[in-house]
Amino acid sequence: MTKKPVVFSLIRDQSIFMTAIMSLLTFLAVLAFGIALAIGTGVARWNSQWNLFATVQVMDSDNLPKVKKIIDENKEKIITINEISTEQMKDLLGPWISSGGALENYLPTMYELQFNTIGDLESVEKQVSEFARFLTHSKALKSSTSAGWKMILISSFVLLLTLGAIGICISYIARNTALLHRRELEILNQIGATDTYVARQMQIIIAKICTTAGAIGFIVAVPFLLLILGAAHSARVGLMAMLSISGWGWFTLLILPIAIIIFAIWITKKTTINILKNS
Secondary structure, eight states, X not given: OOOOOOXXXXXXXXXXXXXXXXXXXXXXXXXXXXXXXXXXXXXXXXXHHHTTEEEEEEOSXXXXXHXXXXXXXXXXXXXXXXXXXXHHHHHHHGGGSOSOSOGGGGOOEEEEXXXXXXXXHHHHHXXXXXXXEEEEHHHHTHHHHHHHHHHXXXXXXXXXXXXXXXXXXXXXXXXXXXXXTHHHHHHXXXXXXXXXXXXXXXXXXXXXXXXHHHHHHHHHHXXXXXXXXXXXXXXXXXXXXXXXXXXXXHHHHHHHHHHHHHHHHHHHHHHHHHHHHXX
């Protein structure tokens, strides 16, 4: 069984250069998408972890019995009750407070509470807010969450720019190949070859380049993503420690190079047909 000959082909240097460019762009696309997925997962976990936590600060000692009574009456809504000791508060404030002085005279009585549900938290908040400060951890850490969403937007913007660059490069490759094989195009037109047939020959070239580039870009990007996640987890605190990519996330990342190949083939067809119509 004989193979159908490919009408167009690129010289070796051109093929290597275009494969290298597409590999780099695919690498950047996978890296940007992977970072966005990791941060998105981290933000979701961060929010779910702290949504049910709150701190009660009793500034006026006269209100302390009232606050204790409210907490006792709502124990069925609370998972854990942790009274923060004066020593713990001194340790927290130590870097900002000079030594000496009766610091404990100015420190509030503080409780850290973990609730069963958001509804339980809001119910106790209404009762306690009249006598003490009620600070939910999700609100206190809102700046961290906001920073996470901004990082996701930046990564998504980089991904869109990379995809745009891929589209431009594919269009350039198609145009460049058509110019190099203008003589072949003229012969094909003379013998009655359809535009679809010519475009398909161009698509074969682009598909080969993008398949090789997609595999290289993905394989190189994965260790970088694992390195970023490892560095984030080594922080052991804050939003960074929550960054991760789930199994579905890795599957989606694997789909991205395939989507880029399909996108490149589609761009090639559109570009080639436009060239043929204008020639």
